[in-house]
Amino acid sequence: MTTLNAPQEDIVSQEKFDEMVKELEHLKTVRRTEIAKNLEYARSLGDLSENAEYQEARDLQSATEERIKKLEEFVRHTKVFTDSKKKSEIGFGSKVSIKKEGSSEVHEYTIVGSEEADMRVKKLSHVSPLGAALIGKKKGDVFTFETPAGKQTYTIDKVA
Numbered sequence: 001m002t003t004l005n006a007p008q009e010d011i012v013s014q015e016k017f018d019e020m021v022k023e024l025e026h027l028k029t030v031r032r033t034e035i036a037k038n039l040e041y042a043r044s045l046g047d048l049s050e051n052a053e054y055q056e057a058r059d060l061q062s063a064t065e066e067r068i069k070k071l072e073e074f075v076r077h078t079k080v081f082t083d084s085k086k087k088s089e090i091g092f093g094s095k096v097s098i099k100k101e102g103s104s105e106v107h108e109y110t111i112v113g114s115e116e117a118d119m120r121v122k123k124l125s126h127v128s129p130l131g132a133a134l135i136g137k138k139k140g141d142v143f144t145f146e147t148p149a150g151k152q153t154y155t156i157d158k159v160a
Contacts, residue, residue, distance in 0.1 A: 008045070010078050011092055011126065012113040017080050020115075024071040027064055035061045081113070090134045090159055092126060097158035098134075101142075106157055111135070 012020075042054035081092040090096055094111045096112060108125040110136060117125035122142045124131045133145035137156055 008138050009114055010074075010113045011113050012078055013093065014080050016113070016116045017075075017078060019080075020071055020074055024075065025067065027068050027071070031064055035064060058147070059158040078113075078115070088138050088159060090137045094134075094154065095158075096134055097155045099157070100151040100155050109134075 001079055024095055033126065035125065038057040039054070042048075042051055042057045045051055045053060048054050053093075083122050090111060091118075092111055092125040094114065095108065096111065097106050097108045099106055106124075109122050109130075111126055112123045114127050117128065124134075126132065126135055129145050133143050134156070137143055138154050139159045141156045142153060143156070146152075
């Protein structure tokens with residue numbers, strides 16, 4: 001049974017995981033030091049109640065600490081995708097080509113975790129309606145999924 005407050009586990013590539021760990025390390029070391037220096041300088045300017053530089057440094061510190069907290073949760077609750085599935089079956093990391101019923105236009109996507117999803121570069125989240133409909137399918141399969149415009153039917157042209 002899952003509780004509402006339980007952290008949701010996500011799946012990402014090793015590359016994305018390493019990128020997030022690197023950002024976390026940078027924030028905890030370099031960025032915290034920079035912010036501490038800014039706060040110290042701003043305090044030296046005098047009256048803190050009307051000190052815009054001090055308030056700005058405090059806001060930056062708060063935002064940075066919030067990002068650190070989010071990244072620590074991410075690292076703690078994320079699984080790194082490992083390529084253990086059959087190449088013929090769509091899963092994480094699969095590159096997929098699909099055609100909409102009645103169209104010859106081919107759409108290509110890579111199935112990724114929600115943290116990596118970016119439609120500008122055709123990276124499709126496994127939890128999106130289309131991504132979820134693709135998981136487990138094979139080349140030649142016909143599938144239907146719900147969109148805001150209604151049900152759409154596609155054929156899987158290629159799986160890599």
